Amino acid sequence: xxxxxxxxxxxxxxxxxxxxxxxxxxxxxxxxxxxxxxxxxxxxxxxxxxxxxxxxxxxxxxxxxxxxxxxxxxxxxxxxxxxxxxxxxxxxxxxxxxxxxxxxxxxxxxxxxxxxxxxxxxxxxxxxxxxxxxxxxxxxxxxxxxxxxxxxxxx
Amino acid sequence: xxxxxxxxxxxxxxxxxxxxxxxxxxxxxxxxxxxxxxxxxxxxxxxxxxxxxxxxxxxxxxxxxxxxxxxxxxxxxxxxxxxxxxxxxxxxxxxxxxxxxxxxxxxxxxxxxxxxxxxxxxxxxxxxxxxxxxxxxxxxxxxxxxxxxxxxxxx
Numbered sequence: 001x002x003x004x005x006x007x008x009x010x011x012x013x014x015x016x017x018x019x020x021x022x023x024x025x026x027x028x029x030x031x032x033x034x035x036x037x038x039x040x041x042x043x044x045x046x047x048x049x050x051x052x053x054x055x056x057x058x059x060x061x062x063x064x065x066x067x068x069x070x071x072x073x074x075x076x077x078x079x080x081x082x083x084x085x086x087x088x089x090x091x092x093x094x095x096x097x098x099x100x101x102x103x104x105x106x107x108x109x110x111x112x113x114x115x116x117x118x119x120x121x122x123x124x125x126x127x128x129x130x131x132x133x134x135x136x137x138x139x140x141x142x143x144x145x146x147x148x149x150x151x152x153x154x155x
Numbered sequence: 156x157x158x159x160x161x162x163x164x165x166x167x168x169x170x171x172x173x174x175x176x177x178x179x180x181x182x183x184x185x186x187x188x189x190x191x192x193x194x195x196x197x198x199x200x201x202x203x204x205x206x207x208x209x210x211x212x213x214x215x216x217x218x219x220x221x222x223x224x225x226x227x228x229x230x231x232x233x234x235x236x237x238x239x240x241x242x243x244x245x246x247x248x249x250x251x252x253x254x255x256x257x258x259x260x261x262x263x264x265x266x267x268x269x270x271x272x273x274x275x276x277x278x279x280x281x282x283x284x285x286x287x288x289x290x291x292x293x294x295x296x297x298x299x300x301x302x303x304x305x306x307x308x309x310x
Contacts, residue, residue: 005160005246037237041245044223046235050295057212057248068199080201082192082279085286090196091160091278093212095250097287123246124237128297131240132252133290137282140205 005093007120008044009037009106011058013113018062022114033098033113035121042106045124049103053127054110058094059120060087074145083140094119097127160248162275163199164192164261166213168268173217177269188253188268190276197261200279204258208282209265213249214275215242229300238295249274252282 012034015021022031035056037045048054065088071077072084081089098110108124167189170176177186190211192200203209221243224233228241236244253265263279 005248008245041223041237044236044238044245046224046233046238047296048235048238051238051293052295053289053292055250057246057250068196069201078201080203081199082196083199083201083203083206083281085280085283089278090163090199091212093160093248093278095210095212095280097289123244123248125240125250126238126295126297127289127292128240128294129290129292130294130297133288133292134208134252134282135284135288135290137208137284137288138206139283139285140207140281141202142281142283142285 005059005122007059007122008041009035009121011035011056011113011115011119011121013115013117013119015116018116021116031111031113033110033115035108035110035124037106037108037121037124039106045103045106048108048124048126049100051100051126054098054100054108055125055127055132056096056098056121057123057125058096058115059122060089060092060094061120062116063087063092066090074142077141079141093122160214160277162214162277163196164190164276166190166211166268166270166274166276168270168272168274170271173271176271186266186268188265188270190263190265190279192261192263192276192279194261200258200261203263203279203281204255206255206281209253209255209263210280210282210287211251211253211276212278212280213251213270214277215244215247215249216275217271218242218247221245229297232296234296248277
C-alpha cells in the first residue's frame with residue numbers, strides 16, 4: 001500500500017520473534033542492540049558519539065495488516081492507530097529512543113532496544129532534550145497501562 | 156534517491172519559506188499549525204485527544220542536496236547528517252513534537268510547529284513521556300548552541 005524508504009542500515013537485537021520483543025524499550029532497558037550503518041553512510045555518523053541518546057526510525061518489516069482502529073498490546077480496548085504506537089500503521093515506520101553506549105566506525109552499540117533482529121534502519125537523529133523531552137506531557141489512554149506481556153495471538 | 160512514504164495528510168503552518176520557519180519548534184512555541192489528516196484516515200485518530208503532545212513524521216519535501224557531512228543551521232562547523240536534524244538527509248523524513256490544542260474531526264490544531272506550510276504528513280504517534288522523555292540526555296555538540304537565525308543562503 002505504501003512505498004518504503006531505502007534502508008541506511010540494519011538493527012541487530014536479541015529479539016528473534018514478536019513474542020520475544022518488549023512492547024517498548026523502556027520495558028527492557030537492558031536490551032542491548034547493535035546498529036549497523038551501511039559503510040556508504042559511515043561519514044554521516046561524524047560527531048554522533050557526542051550524544052547520549054539517539055532516535056532510530058525503522059521499518060516495521062514484519063508487521064501485519066493495517067487497521068485504523070484496533071486493540072493494542074497494552075490495552076484490550078480499541079484505539080486509533082495514530083493514538084497508538086502499534087506496528088501495523090500506514091507509514092510502516094517505527095520510532096524508538098535508545099542510549100548510545102559505544103561507537104566503533106559504522107557500528108553503534110545501544111541500550112534499550114525494542115525492535116526485532118534484522119530490522120531495516122531508515123534514519124538516525126540525535127535526541128536533544130530541548131527539542132524532544134516533554135516530561136509534562138500526558139500519557140493519554142496509556143496512563144493506567146503498565147508493563148504487561150503481549151496478549152497471545154494479538155498482532 | 157530514496158522512495159517516499161505515502162502521505163496521510165498535510166501540515167498547514169504560518170511558514171511559507173525556509174527563511175520564515177524556525178530551526179526547531181521549541182524556538183517558536185507560539186507557532187500554531189493545523190494538521191489535516193486525509194478523511195480516509197480520520198478513524199485512526201480515535202482517542203488521540205487523550206494525549207497532550209504528538210510526534211509528527213513528515214517529508215522534507217523542499218529539502219536540497221543530501222550531504223553526509225555539512226555545516227548546520229545551528230553551527231558553522233560540519234557535522235554528520237545522523238548527528239544533526241538537518242532536512243537534507245537520506246530518509247527525507249523529519250520529526251517534530253507538537254502540543255495538541257484541539258481536535259475537530261480530521262483536523263488537529265497544534266502548537267510549536269516548525270515545518271513549512273503544505274508539508275506532507277506521513278505519520279502521527281502519541282508522545283508518551285515513559286517512552287520518549289529523557290531529560291537527562293546530553294545535548295552533544297548542540298549543548299553550546301542557542302537559538303540563532305539561519306545563516307543566509309545556507310541550505
